[in-house]
Amino acid sequence: MKVALVFGTRPEAIKMAPIVKELEKRNIEPLVIVTAQHREMLDQKLEVFNITPQYDLDIMQHDQDLFYVTTAVLNEIKPVLLKEKPDILLVQGDTTTTFAASLAAYYFKIPVGHVEAGLRTWNKMNPYPEEINRQLTSRIAEFHFAPTGWARNNLLAEGIHPEKIFVTGNTVIDALLVIVDPNYHFTEAPLNKIDFVSHRVLLLTSHRRENFGEPMAQIFSACRHLVEHNNDVELVYPVHPNPNVQKKANEILSGVPRVHLIEPMEYRPFVQLMNKAYLILTDSGGVQEEAPSLGKPVLVLRKTTERPEAIEAGTGKLVGTDKETIITVAQKLLSDRQAYLDMATKTNPYGDGKSARRIVDIILEKVR
């Protein structure tokens, strides 16, 4: 059997890696095709998980737009699929790589397996364009690997046949549990200079397209305020390489004492940083899923979330992008120990670290 996996960005690589490893364990050679929608951030993850792609479409361009990414993936993947004719093609999540690779597979009548299926906000503009990437991928996919029962119900409500939906947990937890290392020590400045005992670290990640411009300005100003008004607080922000993000982050946060703007981090040290942080502020999907496993409260810097489970479980709060609201909610967690502990001691709704095993079991049983 030939199982192709197509991915292109940082989060897809992290979440597909456990499936690649599980296929190898079962002696099924995975056909790994990377679009390289991301370049450096993808390569970092391929290295940490020791994955060598059979095909690298190498599409990334500086400040690329959605038209470019969609058409480049379609054009570059066509000859690969024509030659390899896989029995199934796996995609993950909600990126433009995910949607365009699914469409290409459909044009060749290759069945698509969608990993992390069924997440929804039902708001086309938020997250943009990820909500529509997800919905279109669901229309195409033959096998839907839903991380939770909530995601399964969303797919059922859209008329997907129950026998095509499998609740597997999220593979991000498989990756996290392999990588987490309590004995890891930071070797490079500024992280090796931070005293995580006497100082409390706010970890920020922010990159969403719908937050470009004013929402990001509000987020960054709120973070700056929190550092300036709490002497024991430091902010660490591994800045996403998207030029729209870099520009605003530098304008508002550069040069502020106890604010550390750093490069995107490799996965192992990043997980350790989440583990040592006091509080995480993020608009990332993956980080929302990982933080509860490490007992870290998360403030979600978005108006909507397609991951309501963590909010319902009490490990996360949807705070939006308004400066004053972010400051009020974060300050409460900095000042009120009980409010903090109420969020930090809940269990993770997203998985148990065995998702890849379940997905590969299903592929072996159903794909012939």
Ligand code: UD1
């Ligand atoms: C993409 C996904 C988003 C996902 C995010 C994860 C789409 C439309 N967006 O957003 O869903 O949450 O990845 O991080 O699929 N760049 C580099 N080096 C890199 C990566 C990016 O320089 O390794 C820069 C390039 O200038 C590139 C730009 O960032 O053109 C934007 O990259 P792109 O993949 O189009 O969008 P992201 O904002 O990263």
Ligand code: UDP
């Ligand atoms: N991550 C990382 N280094 C960083 C920031 C994030 O390895 O500097 C990891 C994080 O642990 C998570 C994933 O990248 O698994 C999330 O990716 P991102 O936020 O880019 O995308 P999203 O999940 O929002 O699509």
